[in-house]
Amino acid sequence: MTQILKVAMPKGRIYKKAAELFRKAGIEVPLDVDDSRKLIVHLPEVGMEFILAKPVDVPIYVEHGVADIGIVGKDVLIEENRAVYELLDLGIARCRMSVIGLPDWKPGIQQRVATKYPNVASQYFREQGQQVEVIKLNGSIELAPMIGLADRIVDMVETGETLRENGLVEMETLFGITSRLIANRVSYRMKNEEIQQLCDQLQRVIPEPT
């Protein structure tokens, strides 16, 4: 008997891209969930149940086993370092993690770095042998160097439009980012057939890097 897969799906920009990929793979899931306030979407016809989560919470649901699998950006996976299996690089929501600053930035005595990713930033600057104070923000990170909260930021860049519009420059790229399919360790064993079948279906339609 096939078992229902509980899937932690990130609300926001990844949802649509992930839903398009599922549909390309022949799994008919809704393209949009924004028009409803429902947080759990039952999809018995495809053997799934979507749990609509804040992107950064996806690995938490999966680690605790309330979701069997989930979709999450590599940025969040690295920052959160949760005990989950990473099964597939889905090749969607491609961007990169970078160090960003004002064009006239020079190293000073007291360096401050603002970011949504304090673990990623601390580790990077430690490896570089740079002593910095890391300030955690939750959004609009580009504001920090513009208004003097920090000298530099560590944040995501996709098109570079946000940087251009705010007069900032990309100084260093830390790593590339795409969304990943993750699984709970126990679910991976208990629902192996269902998870494996999903992986096989998705694998065939993963976009090539451009």
Ligand SMILES: Nc1ncnc2c1ncn2[C@@H]1O[C@H](COP(=O)(O)OP(=O)(O)OP(=O)(O)O)[C@@H](O)[C@H]1O
């Ligand atoms: N500009 C971007 N281009 C492509 N992918 C991005 C971009 N920004 C973020 N991502 C990817 O999408 C994921 C979710 O981003 P999104 O902006 O939807 O959520 P969030 O800002 O973390 O959450 P929320 O706004 O709901 O609190 C990120 O973790 C990253 O992997």
Ligand SMILES: O=P(O)(O)OC[C@H]1O[C@H](OP(=O)(O)OP(=O)(O)O)[C@H](O)[C@@H]1O
């Ligand atoms: O290079 P671009 O194409 O301009 O994309 C990069 C921007 O997208 C993300 O912000 P988001 O829209 O998630 O806003 P937030 O950081 O305020 O949540 C990221 O934090 C950058 O600000």
